Amino acid sequence: MATATRNKEKTQTDGFSIDTFSVDEKPFYVEVGNEVSLLETAYRNQIPVLLKGPTGCGKTRFVQYMSWKINHDSKSNLPLITVLCNDSIDEDYLQGRFLISGGFQDGPALVFAKNGGILYLDEINKARSDAHTVVYSLTDDRRYLSVPRLGKVFKVPDTGIVVASYNPGYHRKTQDLEQSMRQRFIALDFDYPPAKIEEDIIMHESGIDAENAHLLRKIAEKVRNLKEQGLEEGASTRLLSYAGKLIHDGIPAKDACRVSLLSPITDDKDARRGLEEVLKIFFP
Amino acid sequence: MATATRNKEKTQTDGFSIDTFSVDEKPFYVEVGNEVSLLETAYRNQIPVLLKGPTGCGKTRFVQYMSWKINHDSKSNLPLITVLCNDSIDEDYLQGRFLISGGFQDGPALVFAKNGGILYLDEINKARSDAHTVVYSLTDDRRYLSVPRLGKVFKVPDTGIVVASYNPGYHRKTQDLEQSMRQRFIALDFDYPPAKIEEDIIMHESGIDAENAHLLRKIAEKVRNLKEQGLEEGASTRLLSYAGKLIHDGIPAKDACRVSLLSPITDDKDARRGLEEVLKIFFP
């Protein structure tokens, strides 16, 4: 599915109204390392960027932020076009289709090739092999999109960049990313934010105070350490915000932590027991 | 298949008549822990909720009850839209389709995005990967549904919440829920109800007296203990109600228990023998 953050309605030109896809309000994002300048440099040099990291650690938010920042700095209004990759997305989907009612509905890759901005391929390792061919031509040094149905080849403008993401932690072997795809990107490693930044995010997202944010973050730290002992994945910053919201709205902290930080992330009985032990430390 | 509890006929607007989907009569539901207040808080904070637990322990009934309660407390008439997830449900199914006869039939996700209420994704682990993309956008902090066929993006109203369920006990490895899906939900753990509550349910559903309800519940307890010894799943509250109905209608208790509590749940000869031993304890 191709989606985008919308802010205002404009005239539709071909199927989708592109202008509505830009990120107008500054998203809340706290820089952790040099990821902002790296993506800006890649953008200037038209180098595709791959974001690697666990679920819910802020990759998508970062892309939204960069979309906003690029537009803000360059006083432009370039779209952010998101494609959540999966088995049913093929070449036609990305390029576009003739409508039965007449006219041609531009696919997300064509919207990108016409307008520039960021084409964000979320969970790119789940894309079908024929979607790869579209990505290859866009990330080639020639940077074009061929649309046989229209009999045309589109050159990606210099203001366009392909960004992709995936989570190397738990995907299946069959979803491993091929070297011929990998080596078209530079890759930025993402992880959960450092303590102070993550607490700021939790406070901002849920409205709880610094003490509770600190407590939640400390619990998350313990939970994430269990990952070394067989837990598939640690609790994400998003789940910490959920817990914060529940606490802020009156749910006892222990209950909020159990339903937000423990129960969602595993069905394994041993792993769950380990998580309950963590909870006991903080709520004896 | 998307279904809903109907109570009265109204004018159809687009394919489905939404108003007919609300739960009008108070469903019989006995609260076990704090699940009601947790779901109400999640609803107020627009946090998606996952219900985890064995077959027939009351997850669906709980959702019906919450749909009724939310409407009752807020004097609203929001729909309960149920999607039983499986291999044949794709993006188009959830969004909607153009009809050959003209017009657009809203899919269950679009009905939800237009009207709010509860979108209940039963057995979400069986959903196809392209259905995931729809769920992702609905459970995102942006909470929207993009419908390319209509060239429109719909914002979910604040009165809408996504609830999903699955049974972690016996599903196949290939149907394991991915972390990127899991960590979009807080999760409530469900199990068979405590003794007293379960007996009340049995009496209410089947019409038998307290003594027989107690007997059935005691048998179920023994059966469920066998789960530790290789039985795939214990007898559900629903099966206990079936046994109660048969007894109430004249079937000898032993026969009713065999066809309701033993025969349905296993084909394994050893497991069956163990179950017959349980029966002998109560009907020597």
Add this chain to the structure above:
Amino acid sequence: MATATRNKEKTQTDGFSIDTFSVDEKPFYVEVGNEVSLLETAYRNQIPVLLKGPTGCGKTRFVQYMSWKINHDSKSNLPLITVLCNDSIDEDYLQGRFLISGGFQDGPALVFAKNGGILYLDEINKARSDAHTVVYSLTDDRRYLSVPRLGKVFKVPDTGIVVASYNPGYHRKTQDLEQSMRQRFIALDFDYPPAKIEEDIIMHESGIDAENAHLLRKIAEKVRNLKEQGLEEGASTRLLSYAGKLIHDGIPAKDACRVSLLSPITDDKDARRGLEEVLKIFFP
């Protein structure tokens, strides 16, 4: 394929002519245990029923008999609608389809939801997952069928019951029945009929005398005992009737037994040798 026993032609209403599906002549069926009263009680209480047992032991005949008996006792004319489950039966098949020639052809589930009677799902373990969703809604305490193509929801009348069957003996692992399906049914265990009853059936079906029927049944007993020693499945009552018919029509008993009771049931050389040994006992 949805099929039904027909006896007289009536006016067609929508695609299928429902009235032609009732069982008019009393089928030959000899009750073995309390299966008749159990199904009658289940029918009165609208509890779905699962018939478990080996090939050819009389499950289908039992359903035909019960269809006739319910109609006979209640002086009604309810249909028996049979669906032999397999990989190609999907939601649309069960609900119905618009015909190119115009009009809507009701699928077997819709015929059932409109008319009541027995919906017989033969070999339910072979049904596709999206057929499950139809079965779930019909066996739910809400008992309805949603037909999106018609934009309508149908309530199953109180005179309707879902009956399913399967053979737990030899089906493949991939065709195992899920607990969420199993626990919607009470289950009746079927097996080959007791000696006296089976001999009566053979005589009635084939026309041979009691002595030959006894002989055939004795051979079958030995054959069925080999099941413990690796034979996949014993000889069914149906095969015994075949042998009886051949004998009645002049084929020597030994030849009739070999082609009816030995050759069909196995290709395994060791198992076959065991079967030939059995034959030698009776025809030295």
Add this chain to the structure above:
Amino acid sequence: MATATRNKEKTQTDGFSIDTFSVDEKPFYVEVGNEVSLLETAYRNQIPVLLKGPTGCGKTRFVQYMSWKINHDSKSNLPLITVLCNDSIDEDYLQGRFLISGGFQDGPALVFAKNGGILYLDEINKARSDAHTVVYSLTDDRRYLSVPRLGKVFKVPDTGIVVASYNPGYHRKTQDLEQSMRQRFIALDFDYPPAKIEEDIIMHESGIDAENAHLLRKIAEKVRNLKEQGLEEGASTRLLSYAGKLIHDGIPAKDACRVSLLSPITDDKDARRGLEEVLKIFFP
């Protein structure tokens, strides 16, 4: 593919011209045991028959002969309808299809249900599961074919019999025949014909003299014995006739035997070496 032996052109009634499908000339067939009377008795009693045996041992010829004999003895003209089962034959294929040009093309099962005769399901173990449902209804004691597209149910006439074949020797596990299918048939075991009969067949088919026919049969005997030592399948009677024809047309016997009896039946080097040893015995 449904095929039939044709002898004369007649008026086409619905898609296929049925009358052209009967076997007019007496096929060359030498009875080995009591298979002729067994099939005649099964035909009179409407019992389906399964022919089990290795490739090219005469199963198909036997069916052609019986089709001719039944017509000859009863002075009728019933068709022989052959379906070579495979993955692409589904319910629609067997029942029939509406033609784009208008009209309905009867499928082979419908031709059978309308006209009787023999419906020959060759290699039935390779049929798809939804073809099974058609076979089940035809081999049921109710003997009917339901054709939903026509909204009609057809009763098979008393002059119709279902005959099926398969080779238990080498088919894959996934193509094993289910008990619920097997136990609808009596089964006749086929094997290569006895020495004298096989030599007669070779002479008749190829025109060579008795001495050469004897030689070929002796070689085949040795080759077939190797089956016990790992050869997948022995040389068929058909291959012996091929060798006979080549010899009759001037090819040296040793060369004819190599290309007809050795090279076709195996690629395995060890097995091939064993076969060459056999050849050396006869042509030192």
Add this chain to the structure above:
Amino acid sequence: MATATRNKEKTQTDGFSIDTFSVDEKPFYVEVGNEVSLLETAYRNQIPVLLKGPTGCGKTRFVQYMSWKINHDSKSNLPLITVLCNDSIDEDYLQGRFLISGGFQDGPALVFAKNGGILYLDEINKARSDAHTVVYSLTDDRRYLSVPRLGKVFKVPDTGIVVASYNPGYHRKTQDLEQSMRQRFIALDFDYPPAKIEEDIIMHESGIDAENAHLLRKIAEKVRNLKEQGLEEGASTRLLSYAGKLIHDGIPAKDACRVSLLSPITDDKDARRGLEEVLKIFFP
């Protein structure tokens, strides 16, 4: 894909213009054993022929030569119709299809059934199971093609023969040829041509002199011997001709041998090292 060698344009009758498919110029082919007389005898006796042997050893050339020779000897103009078997070739493809523009496009099997000649099924082991049914009817002693879409059955003329090929050396287990298919053919074993003949072929194809041809053949001999030591397949005569052409056009012999005889046939490092050793012997 069905293809044919064309030499002159003629009027098109039904989709394909058959006459254009005959082999007019005598192909270069050197007989190795008695394969020519064996195929001629099989042709006269209408026995299907299977060609077994490694890649590029001359099977296809042999078929072209025999097509030319049969036409030349009988002063006829029969087509050579080639079908390269694969997963996407089904019954319809072989029989033919109605065109949207009207008319019926004869498939290769129908072209053969109407015109005779050689139907060459290249790599027959890769054919789909429903293509088998077409082959079965053509190789049956009845030799016909049934085309249900036309409502007609076509008898193959006496001038038609089915020839098939496959490489027993390296195909996958799932592509093994079934006995019921194998035993419809006599089989001719092909291998690389004897030394003198192969050198003649190389000289003829590439234009190099006898010394170089001898050198290339000697290298190929060593390479083929490595097959016993794990190499999947030896260098084909075709690759030898490639090497010859490169040498003839100025490429140093060692380089020509490396790119023609070593690099194409393996990716395995050990096997490649062995091949390089071979090269060192001849170019120290």
Add this chain to the structure above:
Amino acid sequence: MATATRNKEKTQTDGFSIDTFSVDEKPFYVEVGNEVSLLETAYRNQIPVLLKGPTGCGKTRFVQYMSWKINHDSKSNLPLITVLCNDSIDEDYLQGRFLISGGFQDGPALVFAKNGGILYLDEINKARSDAHTVVYSLTDDRRYLSVPRLGKVFKVPDTGIVVASYNPGYHRKTQDLEQSMRQRFIALDFDYPPAKIEEDIIMHESGIDAENAHLLRKIAEKVRNLKEQGLEEGASTRLLSYAGKLIHDGIPAKDACRVSLLSPITDDKDARRGLEEVLKIFFP
């Protein structure tokens, strides 16, 4: 997807405008061995060429260069037609399709058969089996393309050559190239360029000075050596250019190397640790 390097717009003839596909500007390519003269010789002798080598080592650039050189030397304007092989490319795709709007859209193989030039089959091992049939006929000594939909056979002009590529290093077993395909090509082995040449390329592509280019190449050397110790694939020349561009645009060298040379090529923790060790050597 079929793509081509475009330089100027011309009139469209049939779907694609072929003239726009030629490479007009001389691509930057530095010859490593004798690959240029080998491909030129193959082109003159119409021998198909396979390029084998790791990701990003310059195979595609070489093809672009050769396309330009052949045109430049012969003063012609032959197209370069690229097909990135994958699961969704079938026979129809390669040959062409009738458009709903009327007319026939030539597929890339037909464009090649009509115009000559280079048909570049990138990652040929990923092509479907029915695409193979098209490649076979084009690489046959007959060199033709049969297009059944047009009822025509096209002869490839003498100015046409098929070039294919694949990476033998890491593709899956199921994507191994069959001998019958391999042995239609001569094969050129590609690897990362020698030190001096690679440094020139990096300087040319990124604008950095010789010292930095030397540093990057030295790091790549160490990284590539790790391939012997379990790393799937070394860093490509393309990734080195990415690193150069980032450094040139102000990113510290260590950061540029990490995101360009380390993070993209592996997710394996041990391999990553080894890569970080390499980085420490150069940036202690």
